[in-house]
Amino acid sequence: MSDQPITPASLRGAIDLSGLAKKPARPTGGPRASAAAGAPAAPGADQLVREVDDVSFGDAVQQSMDVPVIFALYSGARPASRDHIDVLAGVVREYAGRLVLASADIDVAMQIRQALQVQQVPMVLALVKGQPLPLYAGDQPVDAVRDVFDKVLEAAAANGVTGRVPVGEAAAPSDQPAEPEVSPLHEQAYAAIESGDYAAAVTAYEQAIAADPQDEEAVLGLGQVRLLQRTDGVDLNEARAAAAAAPTDVDKQTVVADLDVLGGHVEDAFVRLVDLVRVTSGDERNAARQHLIGLFDVVGPSDPRVKKARTALMSALY
Numbered sequence: 001m002s003d004q005p006i007t008p009a010s011l012r013g014a015i016d017l018s019g020l021a022k023k024p025a026r027p028t029g030g031p032r033a034s035a036a037a038g039a040p041a042a043p044g045a046d047q048l049v050r051e052v053d054d055v056s057f058g059d060a061v062q063q064s065m066d067v068p069v070i071f072a073l074y075s076g077a078r079p080a081s082r083d084h085i086d087v088l089a090g091v092v093r094e095y096a097g098r099l100v101l102a103s104a105d106i107d108v109a110m111q112i113r114q115a116l117q118v119q120q121v122p123m124v125l126a127l128v129k130g131q132p133l134p135l136y137a138g139d140q141p142v143d144a145v146r147d148v149f150d151k152v153l154e155a156a157a158a159n160g161v162t163g164r165v166p167v168g169e170a171a172a173p174s175d176q177p178a179e180p181e182v183s184p185l186h187e188q189a190y191a192a193i194e195s196g197d198y199a200a201a202v203t204a205y206e207q208a209i210a211a212d213p214q215d216e217e218a219v220l221g222l223g224q225v226r227l228l229q230r231t232d233g234v235d236l237n238e239a240r241a242a243a244a245a246a247p248t249d250v251d252k253q254t255v256v257a258d259l260d261v262l263g264g265h266v267e268d269a270f271v272r273l274v275d276l277v278r279v280t281s282g283d284e285r286n287a288a289r290q291h292l293i294g295l296f297d298v299v300g301p302s303d304p305r306v307k308k309a310r311t312a313l314m315s316a317l318y
Contacts, residue, residue, distance in 0.1 A: 047165050049089045049101045054111040055190050060102040064127035066163035068099050068156040070149070071132070073116070073123040076105045081121040084139050088124070091145050097165040099149060102127075110196060111228065117236070117263055126152045129159050183208060189221055198229040223297035231258050250276065250284050254291045261295055269295060270309035277316045289313065 052060050060069050072088050074081040085103045092101040106113040106121060116123070119137075126133040133155065135148050156162065185208040192200035205222035208215050236259050243249070243256040253276050260269035273292040277285055292313060296306045 047100070047167065048092055048097065050103075052102045052104050053109045054193060057102075057104070057109070057112060061127055061130050063100065063102075064131075064161070065129055066161065067097075067165055068152050068161055069127040070099055070101045070135075070152070071125045071127050072101065072103045073106050073109075073112070073118055073121055074103060075121045076107045078121060084122040084124075087139075087142060088145065091142060091149060094146075095149065095153075097167045098153060100165055108194070111193065111224075114228065114231070114262055115264065124148075126155075128152065128156045129161050185211070186218065186221070189218075189225070193225060193228075198225050198232070201225045202229065219297055220300055223294060226294070227258055227262060227298050230255070231262055234259065236263075248276070248279055248284075250280065250287045250291075254288070257291070257295065261298055266299055266303075266305050267309075270305065270312070274309060274312045274316050277313065289317070 050060070060071065063069055070088060070092060072085050074085050076082070085101075088101055088103075092099050104112055106118050116125075121137070122139065123137045124135045124140075126135055133152065135152070140148070185204045189201040189204035189208070192198070192204060202222060202225050205218045205225060208218035209222065212218070234255060239252070239255045239259060243252040246252050253272060257269040257272050260266070260272070270292065273288055273295070276288040277292070280288055292309070296309070299306050
């Protein structure tokens with residue numbers, strides 16, 4: 001990644017965090033929830049600068065529907081990368097509520113780290129209307145940061161995102177009903193994901209589905225965790241080279257499809273597997289088909305890309 005700032009030109013960027021954003025928020029009483037972006041702030045708490053993780057990231061995405069969110073990644077193992085977050089916090093406060101800052105430690109937020117394929121920290125994006133805008137990686141001087149933030153506000157205004165967070169006053173009481181409690185099995189799954197124990201998370205989600213087969217969040221969560229499990233430790237370049245050398249090898253092609261979904265290239269993954277179904281037969285064809293259907297569960301059945309891929313799959317089969 002370049003150390004030069006990137007001027008955002010569009011709200012539809014190269015990164016797709018929809019899978020992470022769909023995850024339901026944890027109850028505010030859960031572990032680490034008090035630091036989450038979506039947790040209610042205590043009186044006097046900072047409304048402009050929040051720490052998020054894999055679970056609370058969806059709340060930052062939701063907030064970006066109203067107010068542009070600067071999203072910064074750092075590594076707790078590299079204190080110098082955290083210093084730039086402090087710089088960003090200072091600049092964000094200059095905008096008097098027109099911007100907010102959400103930061104995440106990639107040593108804790110492993111799903112975000114994998115989804116963004118983070119290669120350098122600090123790494124800074126903007127979230128506007130639920131869409132990510134890559135901004136820059138590496139330290140930047142304060143004046144350059146202000147210039148980038150001004151561009152973010154321009155892009156946000158062009159897309160109708162002009163809200164402001166009240167500064168120095170209590171937030172208005174919400175008329176929205178309290179969110180439902182998250183089930184203990186979902187809570188177990190979240191805790192297991194945070195600790196990197198994907199097998200335990202799979203077990204918790206499977207138990208949730210057994211108890212309620214209509215639990216769509218559990219189905220989605222199970223698909224996402226299995227994806228993380230399959231791609232854990234896989235080298236992207238090696239996987240792509242192996243797939244290019246064996247275009248009809250189901251195992252090699254499905255690995256790259258998994259990595260594409262994880263990296264936000266959902267349509268590329270679906271096209272790859274639909275094409276694989278077309279050129280294979282028997283057990284191999286069925287394996288490719290089943291893997292594609294499993295990825296549909298990861299992305300979510302209502303996603304238009306899933307609907308399009310289902311039509312393409314039917315055409316490939318018949």
